[in-house]
Amino acid sequence: MEFDPQAIWDQYGVLIVNGALNVIGAIILLIIGLRIAGWLASVVRTQAEKRENVDNTLANFFASIVRWGVTAAVVIAVFGVFGIPVASFAAVLGALTLAIGLSMQGALGNIASGVMIMLFRPYKLGDFIEVSGVSGSVKDINLFQTVIATPDNKKIMIPNGQAIDGVITNYSGYTTRRCDIVFGIDYDDDFDNAIAILKEIIAADERILKDPEPFVRVTNLGDSSVDITCRLWCQSGDYWPIKFDMLEKVKKSFDTQGVSIPYPHTTIVKKDAAA
Incomplete structure (x- = not known):
């Protein structure tokens, strides 16, 4: 059979030209689509990072979603250029996404919770x-x-x-915190004197805020002690140092000034046997 280029061109020329145009169009569409996906992702990341309540990790996450979403749409459009049924492809992609989602429920739930934590802080x-x-x-x-x-x-x-x-x-949600400390003294001691000692120690500590005013009052008459409660406001970062310092300073001052701190003890009473 004699090779006739003209006959082949007459028979397949239109198909070759259309195919070449489709390939060129698909390449151009893919390049432009990928550039648009990158540009949109960059815009989303930049705008998200400008907001104080959006974490950088969350900004990157949103940018990635936009990039992959646009990229998926571009790929589907490229398949459409070649005549591949887009609806069928989308259905397969949807089924695949559903299967992956069901198999990763825990991970996806943690991602959704992570987004909520980063948004609501x-x-x-x-x-x-x-x-x-x-x-x-x-x-x-x-x-x-x-x-x-x-x-x-x-x-x-x-x-x-x-x-x-x-x-x-x-515990760091607010700038200030209230530090509550209870000191028990013996019933035989003068609680007015104990309160005066506590107020003197509190006044000497500059970390303790003057507003709200420190609260120092008798709050309970226990089985073996008169309980005096100190409610002190301070900066959140000073909470533990103030509490530890108060315990140490009050113990030393009570010992020096004769205020006793009761502790559990047992009294044994012996009775003579009946005659």
């Missing part, structure tokens, strides 16, 4: 919190977990789903 880096029965300083917050360092420097990783579903106590 119940705690932030450096805060001392109590969550899921664990207390410590927040060292890291990512999309999957919150990392806490306990006071004895143990590293605890809490899934965000557990953190957001439970009760969160943020």
Whole structure:
């Protein structure tokens, strides 16, 4: 059979030209689409980072969602250029996404909880919190977990789903805290003198705030002691140093000025046997 280029061109020329145009169009569409995806992701990241209540991790997460969402739409459009049924492809992609989502329910739940934590900010880096029965300083917050360092420097990783579903106590949530300390004195001691000693120690400590005014009153008559409660306001960072210093200073002052702190003891009474 004699090779006839003209006959081949007459028969397949239109298909070759259309195919070449489709390939060129698909390449151009893919390049432009990927550039648009990158540009939109950059815009989303920049705008999110400008907001004080949006963490950088969350900004990157939103930017990634935009980039991959636009990229997926561009890829589907490229398939459409070649005549591949887009509806069928979208259905397959949807089914695949559903299957992945069902198999990763826990991970996706932690991601959603991580987004909520970063948006609503119940705690932030450096805060001392109590969550899921664990207390410590927040060292890291990512999309999957919150990392806490306990006071004895143990590293605890809490899934965000557990953190957001439970009760969160943020000891650093406000700039000031109230420090409550109860001192018990003997019934034979002068409680007015004890109160005067406590007020003198409080007045000498500049870390204790004057407003609200410190509260020092007798609050309970116990089985073996008269209980005097001190309620002191201070900066959150001074809470523990003030509490420890108060315990030490009050003990020394009470010992020096003859105020006794009772402790549990047992009295044995002997009775003579009946005749």
